[in-house]
Amino acid sequence: MRAIPGPSRKRLVLLERLLSGYTEKTITSQEIERLAGWSAAVTRRDISLLDVRCGASNGYRVAELKEALNLVLNISSEPQKCCIVGLGRMGQALLDNTELEATVFKIAAGFDSSVNRTEILHAMFPLHPTTMLEQVIREEGISYAILTVEPQEAQPIAERLVSCGIRGIVNYTPCVLSVSPAVHVENVSLLTALETLSVNTRGQAAGETRTHSA
Amino acid sequence: MRAIPGPSRKRLVLLERLLSGYTEKTITSQEIERLAGWSAAVTRRDISLLDVRCGASNGYRVAELKEALNLVLNISSEPQKCCIVGLGRMGQALLDNTELEATVFKIAAGFDSSVNRTEILHAMFPLHPTTMLEQVIREEGISYAILTVEPQEAQPIAERLVSCGIRGIVNYTPCVLSVSPAVHVENVSLLTALETLSVNTRGQAAGETRTHSA
DNA sequence: ATTTGTGAACAGTTTCACAGCG
DNA sequence: CGCTGTGAAACTGTTCACAAAT
Numbered sequence: 001m002r003a004i005p006g007p008s009r010k011r012l013v014l015l016e017r018l019l020s021g022y023t024e025k026t027i028t029s030q031e032i033e034r035l036a037g038w039s040a041a042v043t044r045r046d047i048s049l050l051d052v053r054c055g056a057s058n059g060y061r062v063a064e065l066k067e068a069l070n071l072v073l074n075i076s077s078e079p080q081k082c083c084i085v086g087l088g089r090m091g092q093a094l095l096d097n098t099e100l101e102a103t104v105f106k107i108a109a110g111f112d113s114s115v116n117r118t119e120i121l122h123a124m125f126p127l128h129p130t131t132m133l134e135q136v137i138r139e140e141g142i143s144y145a146i147l148t149v150e151p152q153e154a155q156p157i158a159e160r161l162v163s164c165g166i167r168g169i170v171n172y173t174p175c176v177l178s179v180s181p182a183v184h185v186e187n188v189s190l191l192t193a194l195e196t197l198s199v200n201t202r203g204q205a206a207g208e209t210r211t212h213s214a
Numbered sequence: 215m216r217a218i219p220g221p222s223r224k225r226l227v228l229l230e231r232l233l234s235g236y237t238e239k240t241i242t243s244q245e246i247e248r249l250a251g252w253s254a255a256v257t258r259r260d261i262s263l264l265d266v267r268c269g270a271s272n273g274y275r276v277a278e279l280k281e282a283l284n285l286v287l288n289i290s291s292e293p294q295k296c297c298i299v300g301l302g303r304m305g306q307a308l309l310d311n312t313e314l315e316a317t318v319f320k321i322a323a324g325f326d327s328s329v330n331r332t333e334i335l336h337a338m339f340p341l342h343p344t345t346m347l348e349q350v351i352r353e354e355g356i357s358y359a360i361l362t363v364e365p366q367e368a369q370p371i372a373e374r375l376v377s378c379g380i381r382g383i384v385n386y387t388p389c390v391l392s393v394s395p396a397v398h399v400e401n402v403s404l405l406t407a408l409e410t411l412s413v414n415t416r417g418q419a420a421g422e423t424r425t426h427s428a
Numbered sequence: 429a430t431t432t433g434t435g436a437a438c439a440g441t442t443t444c445a446c447a448g449c450g
Numbered sequence: 451c452g453c454t455g456t457g458a459a460a461c462t463g464t465t466c467a468c469a470a471a472t
Contacts, residue, residue, distance in 0.1 A: 003414075004413065004414065005462070005463070006462090006463095007462095007463070007464095008463085009410065009413045010410065012413070013406060013409045013410050013413065014390050014401070014406070016409065017388055017389065017390050017405075017406060017409075018390040020388075021365075021389065028430090028431065028432090029431075029432075030431080034392065035390065035392050036390055036392070037392065037393075037395065039464080039465075040431095041464070041465055041466075042463085042464065042465085044431090044432065044433065044434085045433090045434085045463085045464075045465095047432095047433090048432090048433060048434075053432090053433080054432080055431095055432075055471065055472065056430085056431055056432040056433080056470070056471040056472055057429085057430055057431050057432070057471065057472040058430080058431075058432095058472075059430095059431070059432085060432090072413065072414055073409055073412055073413050073414070074412045074413065074414050075409060075412055080408075080412060082408065089306075089307040089310070089311070090307045090311075092303075092307070093303040093304045093306070093307035094404060096303070097303070097304075097404065099388055099403065099404055099405050100404065100405060100408075103405060103408075105405070105408050105412075144408060144411055144412075146404065151235075167411070168408075168411030168412070169411075170404060170407040170408060170411065174231055174234075174313055175231065175235065176228050176231050176232040176249065176250055178248070178249050178250070178251065179251075181251065184410075184411050186407040186410055186411055187228070188402035188404075188407050189313065190308060190311065190313055190314065190360065190384060190402075191231070191313050191314060191317060191319070192227060192228070192231060193384040193400040193402050194294075194296065194314075194317075194319050194358060194382075194384060195227045195230065195231075195287055195289060196223070196224065196227050196398075196400055197358055197381070197382030197383075197384065197398050197400055198287055198288045198289055198294060198319075198358075198382070199218065199223045199226070199227065199286070199287050199288060200217075200218065200286055200287070200288050219440070219441070220440090220441095221440090221441070221442090222441090242452090242453065242454090243453075243454075244453085253442080253443075254453095255442070255443060255444075256441085256442060256443085258453090258454065258455065258456085259441085259442075259443095259455090259456085261454090261455090262454090262455060262456075267454090267455080268454085269449065269450065269454080270448075270449045270450055270452085270453055270454040270455080271449065271450040271451090271452065271453050271454075272450075272452085272453075273452095273453070273454085274454090
């Protein structure tokens with residue numbers, strides 16, 4: 001299978017999210033346009049990148065689409081282990097988040113530099129002092145890190161995460177992380193998001209009828 | 215001034231974040247490449263979209279760059295009002311978040327459908343039952359909403375937010391919101407972010423030496 | 429009749445390469 | 451000499467429009 005271009009990747013993730021709550025048997029590219037906000041043509045292109053060809057005329061079979069999406073998004077096979085680094089307000093809010101319950105993503109560990117916190121807090125998975133970071137990530141085979149530390153810790157911790165082979169970081173800090181090109185970073189801090197919303201958009205660029213980014 | 219193309223917008227936001235913690239007087243496009251992960255050439259293009267021309271030779275003057283970025287990101291002038299809708303775990307974590315303290319973004323109200331919560335919780339700004347949503351947003355002139363409600367509430371609340379003229383939504387739910395093209399949505403749910411990291415990237419698309427998205 | 433899948437045209441974005449400035 | 455700023459080229463991504471499929 002070919003590599004999926006950047007913009008399509010983002011849309012395919014949103015399409016997976018969209019279909020997860022969709023109960024009809026089939027869906028047309030026009031219906032996706034209505035629900036997701038990007039053009040039907042672009043959806044047909046995106047889907048043609050998958051290896052699904054559901055014939056024609058009555059739209060895509062939802063079950064088949066979901067399967068193909070799970071495959072390309074890597075969320076079909078084994079569980080994927082994550083860890084939370086930083087157990088302040090935000091980290092704690094994510095601790096008992098039910099959002100990942102029915103998914104392949106499993107939180108396997110939590111870290112904080114305050115031993116106090118790691119001993120007092122309760123979770124469905126073990127909490128460790130940050131000194132154990134490298135050891136636990138390697139032993140558990142953790143792929144993704146959720147970064148919820150204080151800003152001044154963000155860059156040094158990111159470097160440690162990269163050094164022990166993490167594959168991607170969900171960055172809840174407003175810092176820009178300098179990491180090896182091999183490691184993916186998703187910036188999801190409130191401030192970054194608000195600034196992105198706030199950008200002057202007098203005369204939007206083509207193809208951007210609706211701004212929709214993951 | 216011309217409209218800023220989509221990809222440049224995202225990078226300019228990250229550049230602003232980057233410079234906020236940068237103490238040198240000047241910065242070169244090569245230094246930005248090292249820190250942010252995209253090419254120096256693309257940075258020079260991005261900056262040329264701003265109306266800064268800082269001559270040549272010893273890099274950009276950081277102060278001048280910051281000013282131009284604040285202008286184009288709309289974060290120079292008056293405070294911009296936000297509200298939090300949904301005061302569960304995540305909403306509460308954002309309540310006393312210090313992240314927005316030194317910024318133009320001010321949280322002006324919080325909403326929850328449980329009156330219990332709005333009465334028990336403490337914040338620097340008033341908390342209201344969700345029934346008051348439209349009235350408070352209009353009266354306060356709130357521009358942005360931070361959506362931290364339960365998934366089943368996400369779409370109906372989004373529609374109410376749009377109907378009372380909100381300009382953008384930071385979406386902490388894993389739902390794809392169907393809203394008018396005029397309203398921007400930033401999807402920052404943990405699940406969406408993890409799925410984006412997880413996408414098969416054997417053979418990345420060009421220009422994507424590092425994945426960096428807001 | 430409706431909707432997919434795709435070649436071809438178009439539009440947007442990045443890279444290259446270098447003239448010109450400090 | 452190093453670095454910016456930018457034409458021009460290369461490339462990526464989107465839209466159009468229609469033949470094929472059901």
